[in-house]
Amino acid sequence: MERAVRYSKKxxxxxxxxxxxxxxxxxxxxxxxxxxxxxxxxxxxVYRNLTFFLEHGLVQRVGTVQGQERFDAIVTPHSxxxxxxxxxxxxxxxxxxxxxxxxxxxxxxxxAVQRHKLTFYGLCPSCTNQQNNNxxxxxx
Amino acid sequence: MERAVRYSKKxxxxxxxxxxxxxxxxxxxxxxxxxxxxxxxxxxxVYRNLTFFLEHGLVQRVGTVQGQERFDAIVTPHSxxxxxxxxxxxxxxxxxxxxxxxxxxxxxxxxAVQRHKLTFYGLCPSCTNQQNNNxxxxxx
DNA sequence: ATGACTGCAAAGACTTTGCATCTTT
DNA sequence: AAAGATGCAAAGTCTTTGCAGTCAT
Numbered sequence: 001m002e003r004a005v006r007y008s009k010k011x012x013x014x015x016x017x018x019x020x021x022x023x024x025x026x027x028x029x030x031x032x033x034x035x036x037x038x039x040x041x042x043x044x045x046v047y048r049n050l051t052f053f054l055e056h057g058l059v060q061r062v063g064t065v066q067g068q069e070r071f072d073a074i075v076t077p078h079s080x081x082x083x084x085x086x087x088x089x090x091x092x093x094x095x096x097x098x099x100x101x102x103x104x105x106x107x108x109x110x111x112a113v114q115r116h117k118l119t120f121y122g123l124c125p126s127c128t129n130q131q132n133n134n135x136x137x138x139x140x
Numbered sequence: 141m142e143r144a145v146r147y148s149k150k151x152x153x154x155x156x157x158x159x160x161x162x163x164x165x166x167x168x169x170x171x172x173x174x175x176x177x178x179x180x181x182x183x184x185x186v187y188r189n190l191t192f193f194l195e196h197g198l199v200q201r202v203g204t205v206q207g208q209e210r211f212d213a214i215v216t217p218h219s220x221x222x223x224x225x226x227x228x229x230x231x232x233x234x235x236x237x238x239x240x241x242x243x244x245x246x247x248x249x250x251x252a253v254q255r256h257k258l259t260f261y262g263l264c265p266s267c268t269n270q271q272n273n274n275x276x277x278x279x280x
Numbered sequence: 281a282t283g284a285c286t287g288c289a290a291a292g293a294c295t296t297t298g299c300a301t302c303t304t305t
Numbered sequence: 306a307a308a309g310a311t312g313c314a315a316a317g318t319c320t321t322t323g324c325a326g327t328c329a330t
Contacts (some may be wrong), residue, residue, distance in 0.1 A: 064204040113262040122253040182287045
């Protein structure tokens with residue numbers, strides 16, 4: 001028997017928050033963002049709802065960055081860029097490794113591939129600038 | 141000033157263990173594996189050496205699977221398959237998304253891309269079989 | 281002898297969970 | 306009223322770290 005799902009003001013607020021930002025937030029970020037308007041929100045509720053959204057395909061995991069899982073409300077296939085320095089995440093919508101790739105890997109290796117993640121790592125423009133500044137004006 | 145590096149029996153054993161398995165081990169796995177021959181090994185030492193290997197390019201992170209970081213002693217570019225069910229990891233040596241991809245993304249988005257990870261997810265053959273068996277012979 | 285490496289245990293960080301209470305239907 | 310959702314706090318995992326002792330050079 002399927003579990004019934006009920007409306008909840010907090011759940012709606014959490015999902016809206018994820019959908020309303022491009023930052024690919026962590027649980028803690030969502031919690032801090034909602035705290036002012038929902039002073040009685042608990043971090044456990046954020047985690048429970050994130051699990052709920054994952055199970056219902058409303059959200060996907062981007063990956064663990066600096067120890068924290070990050071989430072994305074865009075569930076259509078696309079790639080990501082992660083800044084090694086500040087941990088910011090960008091969507092790369094035009095870098096879709098081709099859709100037949102999963103099937104190709106399945107056949108080639110005898111696996112049941114369901115999806116893949118393509119993630120790029122490096123420095124975002126802001127962190128690149130800061131590194132260059134530090135080179136030009138080194139500390140004593 | 142660079143820090144001097146000294147030989148250590150434990151360090152060598154840890155690296156050899158990673159290099160000697162295809163399982164893309166976690167820190168805990170390495171620790172359990174070495175315990176019989178090195179009863180005084182501590183998990184902290186495994187973690188410290190993993191950090192050392194990462195910093196020296198002897199090992200790379202594969203990603204977090206079921207809460208644990210997994211490591212790979214093969215540091216040349218290649219893709220991975222992760223079983224969603226049992227967490228096993230396979231190398232996919234022939235699936236190298238092309239080498240110019242990092243540069244293409246760098247130019248297209250104005251980023252300083254240094255590397256990327258391409259990881260496939262699904263069910264390994266063993267877990268696929270178990271799922272089918274459960275369908276055919278459902279529990280009461 | 282110097283300083284790098286380790287064991288041990290404590291601390292840290294992130295996430296999950298049990299239980300009583302509140303909310304939705 | 307029934308059962309899902311939440312708050313709170315405790316517990317659980319994985320990883321890092323401080324310190325004293327050990328080992329390599």
